[in-house]
Amino acid sequence: MTQWLTIVGIGEDGYGGLGQNAREALDRAVTVFGxxxxxxxxxxxxxxxxIAWPTPFSDAYRMLHALRGQPVVVLASGDPMHFGMGATLMRFIERDEMSIxxxxxxxxxxxxxxxxxxQDVQLLSVHGRPMETLFKAFAPGAKLLILSNDGYTPAQVARMLSQSGYQSAHLTVLEHMGGDAERRIEGVSGGWNHPHCADLNVxxxxxxxxxxxxRAYSLLAGLPDEAFENDGQLTKRDIRAVTLAHLAPLPGELLWDVGAGCGSIGIEWMRAHPACRAIAIEANENRQELIRHNSDTLGVPDLQVVGGEAPAALTGLAVPDAIFIGGGVSDGRVMQACWExxxxxxxxxANxxxxxSEMALVGWRDTYGGELTKLSVSHAQPLGxxxxxxxxxxxxxxxxxxPV
Incomplete structure (x- = not known):
């Protein structure tokens, strides 16, 4: 099929800022969405x-497919492929049917x-995304550009920075860039006094x-133990770092953290890359709340928590690329279900x-191969x-x- 759908990036300067190709696409179009x-x-x-985008937005996919083959234009803000409409529609419409x-x-x-x-700046978005993802980005000297969700976002970010110890962070709100209503607001997080800005801002x-x-934590594995609220069920820092090295997270991969405790392994897996995903399986309800708290404060609020005992709680979950078993190793049913x-x-x-439980792992190594490592960690402490x-x-x- 020919390219019937054209996604046109448009700025605050409107039609006057469009190039010739975009104007010609609009002249040919039977329908324009935006x-x-x-x-x-x-x-x-x-x-x-x-046609303005419907509510719920999911109805738009049906409306677009009903016009398939006719010349249609979708208007999107700026670059449609950067946190934009193009990236969304690409999941529902074949690439060779659209022009961007x-x-x-x-x-x-x-x-x-x-x-x-x-290239020296972190590019982030909280437009329709959890604000807590920003906690992971706060670091000494870091420069962030954040696509706001609305006019209240700058005040929320200022509070989050202050709570994290960055009271002197400098904030600049850039409203309606490139348009007649363009405006710039500046201040420091500890003294921010602008409760609401324009809804369209970076x-x-x-x-x-x-x-x-x-709170300034590295993205490398092995956060200090005090970074996690816990009830004692915590994989300690040195063991955790080695465990994550064996798990070897890669972008886009999914981890099952079985017997997650306070969630430390799954959280550090997700902090390794923005595209890493994790499911924490934990039977204890109090620990489930600890996992949710820790994932929020450490910048990975999308960590999924599943309540229940393994192996029953594993039924129906998305297929994982990696599995960590922190509890239940001596139960052969858990190991077998994870392996399958x-x-x-x-x-x-598995630790x-x-x-x-060590004997169970030796048995698994004899059957399925793999490697065993024993770690003994000592810390200097006072004695008199x-x-x-x-x-x-x-x-x-x-x-x-x-095996593949």
Missing amino acids: GKRHLELLPAAVAAKR LSAPSSFSLAAAAMGWPI LAVDCGVPAPSA NLKPGGRLV AVTIQ SFDTWRTGLPVTIYAVRK
Whole structure:
């Protein structure tokens, strides 16, 4: 089929800022879809029928498919492929049926307005996404460009920065960039006094130098134990770092964290890359709440929590690329269910502390291969007026890859 759908990026300068190809697509179009604001930017000379996006938005896919084969234009903000409409529609319409004509993205305009090299900046969006994802991005000296959800976003971000110890972070709100209503608002997070800005804005944040007590955590595996609220069911820092090295998260992969405790393994898996996903399976309701709290405060609120005992709780879950078993190793049914559900080529990692669970892992290694590692970690602690080494319980780590 020919390219019947054209996605046109349009900025605040409206029709006047469009190139010749975009104008010709609008002249040919029988129907134009877009937000009410976008449609109002078109002159009367564009004769196509104009349809504002419906509520719920999912109805739009049916409406577009009903016009399949006719010349249709979709108006989108800036670059449709950067947190935009093009990326959304690409999941429902074949690529060879559409043409995409981009305008400068909001991020490009904001980087130019701030004088920030865009390759040195984190590009983030909370438009229809959880605000808590920003916690992961707060770091000393970090520069962030944030696509706001609405006019209240800058005040919310200022509060989050202050709560995290970044009271002196500098915020710049860039409203209606490129249009007649363009405006710039500046201030520091600790003294932010703008409760509401224009709904169409990009927020630029220079995190600067935080307070000594600020929460500033690396994205590498092995966060300090105190980063996690827990009731004692926590894979400790040194063991956790080695465990995650064996799990080896890759972008887009899904982890099952079975017997998740306070969620530390699944949380650090998701912090490794924005596209990493995880499901925490935990039977204890209090620990389920700890997982939700920890995932929010550590910037991965999309971590999925499943309540229930394995193996029954594993039924119907999305197929994982990797599985960590932190509890239930001595129950052969749990190990077997995890192994059967794991993707071919996927990784299974299990930790054992007791002799019985270690024996179970040895048995699995004899049957399925893999490798066993025993870790014993000691920390210097006071003994009277001196120091001595206090050794934690040794942990056996079993790691195996499922044959393809």
